[in-house]
Amino acid sequence: MQITTPDIGVDKAIVAEILVKVGDTIAVDDSIVLLESDKASVEVPSTSAGVVKSILINQGDEVSEGTVLIELQAEDDANAVETQQAGAADKTSENTPTSLPDDEILQEVASYQPSTAASQSAAPAANAGASATVEVQVPDIGVEKALVGEILVQVGDEVEVDQSIVVVESDKATVEVPSTVAGTVEAIQIKEGDTVKEGVVLLTVKTAGAAPAAQPAAAPQTEQVSAPAAPEAKAENVAPAPSAPAGDMEVKVPDLGVDKAAVAEILVQVGDKVEKDQSIIVVESDKATVEVPSTVVGTIKAIHVELGQSVSEGVALITVEVEGQAASAPTPAAKAEAPLPKAAPAPAAVATKAEAAAVPAVHSADKLTKEQNAANAKVYAGPAVRKLARELGVVLSDVKASGPHARLMKEDLFAYVKNRLTAPQAAPTPAAVAAPAGLPKLPSFDAFGGVEEKALSRLQQVSIPQLSLNNYIPQVTQFDAADITELEAWRNELKGNFKKEGISLTIMAFIIKAVAYLLKEEREFAGHLADDGKSVLLRKEIHMGIAVATPDGLTVPVLRNPDQKSIKQIAVELGELGQKARDKKLTPKDLQGANFTISSLGAIGGTAFTPLVNWPQVAILGISPATMQPVWNGESFDPRLMLPLSLSYDHRVINGADAARFTNKLTKLLKDIRTLLI
Template identity: 30%
Template sequence: MGEFTIKMPDVGEGVAEAELVEWHCKVGDPVREDMILAAVMTDKATVEIPSPVTGTVLWLGAEIGDIVAVKAPLVRIGIAGEGGDTLSDEAGEGGASDAVTTTETVTASSPSFQRGEGGSQGRMRGAVGSEQAKTPPHPPFGPLLPSGEKVNRAAPDALAKPLASPAVRLRAQDGGIDLRQVSGTGPAGRITHDDLDLFIARGSQPAAPAGLARNTSVEEIKVTGLRRRIAEKMSIATSRIPHITYVEEIDVSDLEDLRAAMNRARKPEQPKLTILPFLMRALVKTISEQPGVNATFDDNAGIITRHGAVHIGIATQTPAGLTVPVVRHAESRGVWDCASELIRLAEAARTGTALREELSGSTITITSLGAMGGIVTTPIINHPEVAIVGVNKIMTRPVWDGVQFIPRKIMNLSSSFDHRVVDGWDAASFVQRIRTLLETPALIFIEG
């Protein structure tokens, strides 16, 4: 029998290492050519690694969450052939790199590479959670039920798979457990290893309806993939940037009236306006007067870069985690154009089709939790930017006009600044100018 070694591929972009985020096989598994073996993640891409040969897995070179260097051995596969033959070197230099493919099931904040036969870089895609990555197809009949009857995977009721990680599925298959009979206690009913342990301890009997009982379970979740990238970025931002947060109350009653009127008069091809396109236009006008806020700071080199282009990052929640798609050149876009681009980018981020340039290069960021925006937030700056504007929810409050209390629609802006670059006075002036524009929305549309 020969041996074929698959090495960590070079995914381009000067990447020297990648994080292993998924295994789709274990030692002893038979594999066939083009079957997905693993998924690895770099800062900007998640890449699936298929097998270039048919054989049996002999060795796995890393655990989930490990950082693996490019060209380091990753998988060894035993293949049929004369004893002593090995294809390790061939795989490391050419086969492994050329075999790399990227599917649409990659990570949410980062695009991925699609490579052809020669390994050339193609269109980059954003991603959705790696939990949805492809799994190898199962045979028509799967593991045994506790009664000894086989599960017919072709049956219609077998197509609705319970939520579980690949490791839990493999363990259940090895133990002849039908996951449809196991109650999941994880998020969205996901079945965990503890759930399997409890199921086995009960003698593989379905759980009785839960009553009031103590829950002593403890679940340890390793921080990997996109969640690790988010954690690293937040750690850098909070440890290296001295934040100053300024909160101001804004009366958006007139703006809301204008927005409602524009939505009623919009053309069929025009999107429905939210408050964000108006805020984006207010940011652009304010930045033209205070360009120091539209900047990035390289604190290692001690260089502040002020940008003429206003590339606004929009913090967006996706199934896999927080991403920041970028509306590029907002200074050249009107309200309707900003709204259209916002909708397009948000959809691309959520479905994993955003391009690399659509997920990077912002010069200032807006963060909003919509109706859940709370009264006050303390946004963390998107390093290496120097400012972020947080939108809180709109509430109707009584406001004294000098004669009586009248109902007005009030919204707080919670904005954070890098205090090394932006002084408190400049931060307050910046927010007060935005307030003026939003409270007198006609000014947003006046050029000059």
């Protein structure tokens, strides 16, 4: 069992002290490692009890969430190994596979070398019989306890790696627990209604291997050829090791800051070698396009997602054979096992595809109405059933459940689809698709020359639901103009020295600083309307979204605490965020938490525009290109550089007079930036 770095609130931390050593017996919540960041020192507790088997980090190492810290052996497993080694000289062929709870104990017993000839001949015989039994335990499911809602397998069933075996339920979610090994179910240790937690044994699986076939040959040869028998038996015992999960790691979807995102591009192939932090998948949400990096170094063994698939945090993207951990070459036994797990599900897969192809109209969950999505959320169904429903284009709330506790089963979906196929096609689907926009279906343009269809970019497609929220905001725009003649002259004086340092000093850096200063006074403009509509939630910090144009569309990375930074710091971070956005290198944290946004047309052109408030924010500032204009000074006209401002705001929170006062203050700050120092 591996203990990994939990969410410590920062991207990276340094290992300041290792509080345990190999061989130590530790309990749950015992501190194992001390981590330090620029914010705090944190002692990481163990999530399980047992004996420290190995320490996988060193003092001074840099770690992040999910980094493996130590490898732990459960106390029961450790006792089993000690008993096995102590009695190795007295072992006989009567030993059963159940004496070895998992592959790790098997490998330790196989590597044990007794000094007597009698024990040398007995150990291989014991290992040959015990090499096939593995316990499947409850993984980390994000909660302390959960109830067993459904057991999906029976004793004697053949299971594959990642096949769902048990459904567990908590007050937060329903989770299908997958098998970590392939083989035959020997025993089920739990029953429906049991309360389980991480580490609890669910069932024991007998893995398919060559050990049983080797036993008949080993019996008659024990007396005649005792010397070669030991290496042969040992080679057979090592066979399960390559299929063990020690050398394979899954790279999963990190926290994206949104419930789900679509796979826009797969940057690697099976067989490719990947480095740590190398981008492997591009995902798109309504906020941005994000490249997901690999967390390990190794060779890609499998890719678990497809283009267009919706994914969320924790979904496995790829399986990587980690360098230095995988076996050098698979044994014949391992090769023989490979095709067996894939043969079983073939009929079901074919049936699913055939039935899916027969559905007259398929629509994704994103195209459902708000009412349908709300109804679906209340349906009791597992992730696998929900995925199948999306593939078949079925609204879950329309299907009658037949499972225990009104649980929706796969059979219910198939029955519903077949029933639909036999009924007349009343075409309710187009109405459901048109409902979110509230617009009627497009007419035919065939009589007027026809049309040519051009697909929106993925970023544009996933932005539509977020932009549609603006229909519910009573938005008003306040226009003004700021005299930035002196400010521009000062910027021109400074930009030469900034350029020598590789920093691009734009007028935007000064605007951000001025707006951040003003938001400290006018806090409502950086607040949020409460859900009940009776109060305004005033944020304690300022995090400013800066709209950046990219080839795929508009994205809005977030500049943190600009009120606490100098003009130079803001300019540096602006350049970094803009480049990351254009290179698709923005992380989920780069896009979260903004409470005010600035959108600039820059050098693109135009005189003014009405930016849309980005819910749940209540205000957004639009900046148009500055132009030289004649301004009356009381006696004559002076040429002044005027910057157009467009402040859009949610009228439920901000009054027109407040908006006018805000832009007026901003024009004064920009006219004389020295006001910030007073």
